[in-house]
Amino acid sequence: MSIGTSIFLSVIFMSIFYIITIYNKWKLIGKAFGGLIALSIIGGASYWVYLEYAARPQVLNSLRGIDLGITEVELTLAKGKPDYYYNAEEKYDHRKYLIYDEISITLNTNIAGVLEVDTICNRGNYTKVQGLSKGDPESKIIEKLGVPSNTSINKEGLIKLTSYPKWNTNFEIEKGVIKKICVTRTGVASYTKEYSDTKDPKDK
CATH class of the missing domain: 1.20.5 (Single alpha-helices involved in coiled-coils or other helix-helix interfaces)
Incomplete structure (x- = not known):
């Protein structure tokens, strides 16, 4: 001054x-x-x-302005070309994954064979979903939403998915904190290859 x-x-x-x-x-x-x-x-x-x-728990049908159930072309018209994309590796898995800066989107085929948005995941640190955000401890999820109805642990036993179908929401958790939050039509998410105490001989 x-x-x-x-x-x-x-x-x-x-x-x-x-x-x-x-x-x-x-x-x-x-x-x-x-x-x-x-x-x-x-x-x-x-x-x-x-x-x-x-921040109250609620049934979610969209995330970051993208609605579940829209087609791939409706998605690209709204968001533009993704930063990159890839298809599922399994032969009979028709899912397609589109990655944008702030969200990742999974497309899956409907009865007519048309790809539609099935899951939307928040990749950023700042947007809250169900009043929760990336980096929050797992205990905060349970405190807010209760015990998950389904838990899936990846093959390596390092990351898990907890699902809340009542709210169409699931969380990817690593080292006890939220790594990613997703909104999905099924409300339940699981790894294609899950952890098992009994090892398959092929994995040796």
């Missing part, structure tokens, strides 16, 4: 102080200040209630 600006602000402050003193308006100023504090408290409380309401 320059010296000139400081002098200007000082003059304004002294003028206001002088006017208030001359007209003896301190009581009025006190009431106005108290009113502002009350409004601030009410506004803050209202905002907190709104955040709690927005």
Whole structure:
């Protein structure tokens, strides 16, 4: 702040102080200040209630503006060309995976053989889903949504998927924290190759 600006602000402050003193308006100023504090408290409380309401568990059918069930062309018209994509490796698995900067999307065929959005996963750190975000501990999921109806552990035994079909939501968890949050039509997710205590001889 320059010296000139400081002098200007000082003059304004002294003028206001002088006017208030001359007209003896301190009581009025006190009431106005108290009113502002009350409004601030009410506004803050209202905002907190709104955040709690927005973070409540709910059935999700979309994520980041993308709806479950839309076709591949509807998706690309809305989001543009993906950063990259790949197809499922299994012979009879028709799923296709599209990766964008902030989300990853799984397409699966419907009865007519048309690819539709089946699962949408949040890849960013900032968007909350069900009031939860990447990096939150697994305990926070259970605290908010309860015990998952299904748990799937990957073949290596390092990552697990917990599913909440009631809310069309599942979580990928690694080292005890959320790695990815997904919205899916089935509500249940599992790894194609899951962990087993009994090793297949082929895996040796």
